[in-house]
Amino acid sequence: MKKACTIAGSAARGGAGIQADLKTFQELGVYGTSAITAFVATHPVTKQGVYTQSLEVLEAQLYTIASQIGMDALKTGMLFTKEIIELVANWLPTAPVKHVVIDPVMFGKVGTALMEEGAMASLKDKLLPQATIITPNMPEAEYLLGGRGLSTVQDLQDAARDLHQLGTQFVLVKGGRLEGPATDVLYDGERMLTVEAPRINTIHTNGAGCSYSAAITAGLAQGLRVEDAVIQAKKFVTAGIRRAIPFEAVAGAIDHRAYKEVGENSITITKY
Secondary structure, three states, rough: OEEEEEEEEEEEEOOOHOOOOOOHHHHHOOOEEEEEEEOOOOOOOOOOEEEEEHHHHHHHHHHHHHHHHHHOOOEOOOEHHHHHHHHHHHHHHHOOOOEEEEEEEOOOOOOOOOOOHHHHHHHHHHHHHHOOOOOOOOHHHHHHHHOOOOOHHHHEEEEEEEHHHOOEEEEEEEEEEOOEEEEEEOOOOEEEEEEOOOOOOOOOOOOOHHHHHHHHHHHHHHOOHHHHHHEEEEEEHHHHHOEEEOOOOOOOEEEOOOOHHHHOOOOEEOOO
């Protein structure tokens, strides 16, 4: 069995972060390992929501995974601090892995900050150039581009070209906040691919971004080309949103079982 690693935060609600990544790996047939960077939960009195791990603890997790298990692909999710980003960036060249998926997590589903101020430079300069593919959503892409607004598919394509200059091999800009179909664009420095799914009218999309990047990671671990891994991941997350699990007080989570159980045939691919 192929192996995939996720370096990300633990989400107490179970729909995003490490929990979503491991569910995705399992459903797509790869063995998942995890290095937890922080715990995300809201304290009832202090209202604090992010509790970071020490660098020592994170380093121990990475060493254990690399030396005892191995990995065919890995992804990063919420790293939160400059220090964690730099630890991961410095460790990656020593890691026994071919494919690196960077999901530049910056904001939660309701706008919660999931990256400290001052961490952006380390992300752009030290981590993104080591990526096989980066997977920003629209707010993340806007932030990486210095606040430039994105509102059309053409904007996403232009953003993908500009983000490619940061040194990554592939850029996937996710257009979930566009009007109309849910359209994402993939760029490799020469070719542009759009991947489109019908928009599903639901607020229950918690973990969609984490699961999308985890599904890409699983595909790469199994030897898929980046383009094919992205297409499979789009089908996976669309099926999950279609069968989302509502929660009582907040946006519910996608159903990670849906793709395996019912499939997804609504995806349209356009190449340029």
